[in-house]
Amino acid sequence: MNNEMCFKIDSKELFLEQVLVEYHKTPVYFVCKDNNEVYYVVLCVDIDDEKYIVVETEIERLVNLFRKKITMRDIILTELKYWEIIAGDNLSDDICTQLDIEQINMDDLPYNNSYFIVLSKEHQEYFEYLKDVIMSNDTEWEILEAPNKVINELDIQISYDRTNISEYVEIKNLKTDVIKSIMVNAILECNEQISDSKYYEGRNGTTILENNHLIAT
Amino acid sequence: MNKDEGIYLKFPCVLRKKMEEHVFDFPTQTEFEYEPIWGYRCIEREQDDNTVVGRNDFLSNIEDFIQKGKKIKKRRGQTTEPEDDINYYGVSLFKNKEKLVNIMHLPRPTKKICCGYVFMDGGPQATDDQHVNWWLYEDADVSRFTIEKGENDE
Numbered sequence: 001m002n003n004e005m006c007f008k009i010d011s012k013e014l015f016l017e018q019v020l021v022e023y024h025k026t027p028v029y030f031v032c033k034d035n036n037e038v039y040y041v042v043l044c045v046d047i048d049d050e051k052y053i054v055v056e057t058e059i060e061r062l063v064n065l066f067r068k069k070i071t072m073r074d075i076i077l078t079e080l081k082y083w084e085i086i087a088g089d090n091l092s093d094d095i096c097t098q099l100d101i102e103q104i105n106m107d108d109l110p111y112n113n114s115y116f117i118v119l120s121k122e123h124q125e126y127f128e129y130l131k132d133v134i135m136s137n138d139t140e141w142e143i144l145e146a147p148n149k150v151i152n153e154l155d156i157q158i159s160y161d162r163t164n165i166s167e168y169v170e171i172k173n174l175k176t177d178v179i180k181s182i183m184v185n186a187i188l189e190c191n192e193q194i195s196d197s198k199y200y201e202g203r204n205g206t207t208i209l210e211n212n213h214l215i216a217t
Numbered sequence: 218m219n220k221d222e223g224i225y226l227k228f229p230c231v232l233r234k235k236m237e238e239h240v241f242d243f244p245t246q247t248e249f250e251y252e253p254i255w256g257y258r259c260i261e262r263e264q265d266d267n268t269v270v271g272r273n274d275f276l277s278n279i280e281d282f283i284q285k286g287k288k289i290k291k292r293r294g295q296t297t298e299p300e301d302d303i304n305y306y307g308v309s310l311f312k313n314k315e316k317l318v319n320i321m322h323l324p325r326p327t328k329k330i331c332c333g334y335v336f337m338d339g340g341p342q343a344t345d346d347q348h349v350n351w352w353l354y355e356d357a358d359v360s361r362f363t364i365e366k367g368e369n370d371e
Contacts, residue, residue, distance in 0.1 A: 006293045016294055021319045023259065024309055025278050027294030028323060042294070045325050048285060050292060072322055087293055107324060114322035119315065120347070 006032050006042065007054065008091050009083055014040055014054070018126045020116060023047065029072065029110075031062060041075055045108040050087035053108065055079040055101075059130055065116050066127040072110035077101060224249070227354040228340070231279055232306045241303045243352070247343040253334035254342065256310030256349050259320055262329040262364065270331050270362040275353055278305040307343075307350040310335060314365075316347055333362030 004016040014032035017039065021029035028044040032054075039062060043053045055076050064070045076082065079101055086095040118124050225236040235241060260274040273284075278299055282289045289300045299305035311317060317330055335342055335349050339357035343350045353359070 004294070004296050016296070019294055021323065023320050023323070023326075023328075024281070025295075025299075025305060026292050028320070028325075030294045043323070044293070047292070047326065048287065052293065072319075089288070089290065109324070110322045111324060116322075117315075117318050119319065 005091060006030075007052075007083075007085055007094065007096070009054065009085075009096055012036070012038070014042075018123075020123070043076065043109070045105075052083075052085040052087065053104065054083040054085055055081075059134055063127070063130050063134065066118060066123075066130070068115040068117075071112070072114040072116050073112060076104070076109060227356075228352065229277075229280055229306075229355045231283060232277075232352065235303075235306070241301070243303060243341060244343045244350075246345075247341050247352075249337065249341045251337050251342065253336045254312065254344060254349055255332070256312060256335050256351075257314045257317055257330055257332045258308070258310045258362070259317055259328045260331050260364070261326045263327050264367070267364060270333075270359055270364060272353070272357065272359060274331065274362075275308045275351075275357070275359050277308050277353075280306075304350055307352040310349040310351060312344075312347055312349065329367060330365045331362045332365060333359070 005013055006016050007014040012034045014034050016027075017031040017033045019027040019030040021027070023044075026044070026047055027042075028047065030042050032040040032042055034040070039057050039059055041055050041057050041062075045051050045053055053076065056079060057075060061070060061075050061078065065072065065075050070078070081098055082101055082104055084097045084099055088094050118127060225233050228236065258275070260270065262268070276284060279289060282299070291298050297305075314330060314332070321328065321330070335351050338354075339359065340351060340353040342352070
């Protein structure tokens, strides 16, 4: 969306995608993207000394940030690695260090429960743009059917949008006695579509959709 | 925007110089005469610091660079050179406190919210439906702005 190059990390050039939060006209929380369509979240932790934390992220997570399904803090902590960047006068002068996420200073991060609030038309438009990107990218959709034995047994087909499983799960011809043993959040979200919801109350934290495969207990 | 050249003398040196050199002028929607506008602004304060609001809390981006002895340059994510953009010579306020909710999620720097009236004796302003950009005169008195009590304050 923008040609403003913000960082060079290894051989990757990160361009400004969208400023999410500014402090006195200085971007302090923003999204970048590289030439391989990889997204990054950037947090400025020291405006005066221009120190930044950068994590690679996924577009689905960004959408969930806008949907208040992940916090500004957790979208960073979800990653295994981060880059600490002390900006120089020029991009080539930046001091860039990759570290394990366990090494991050938690006091630098957004507070707990820091859900991003869409407050401007610009942000709403960016949110719509992200969703459009996902919807237009066929590879982001997963159709789960015949190959999986469990699915065959259940005679179900699940298609879902990775950005929001609950909105797109479709279950056909459910055999309730079998599905009963599958403990999933996704199923929980489908209660309205299922005639007898008591069979589908899963345990919190369990999931059937893991690495795009249906799993059953 | 044709104002008396004399009015430029009221601005901080860094802006006055740009004005006198006709490097840029105020945006077309800028008002020099206006009714007071209620606004909210984040200011740097530690949790236990209740120092009254002063002009130092209302430094423009450019003034802040100068006061801290920093080179004026584009920070990452900024798309224009601050020195060449009149907007960076003004200070930001928001008409609704809600607009500050995201910035208050971030701990660095430690912040509090102050509120008060943007007033014409303090300098001209340009306002859209949410944001106020206020070009303060050098001796503008902002001491009537007050710091809002935080959740952890008594």
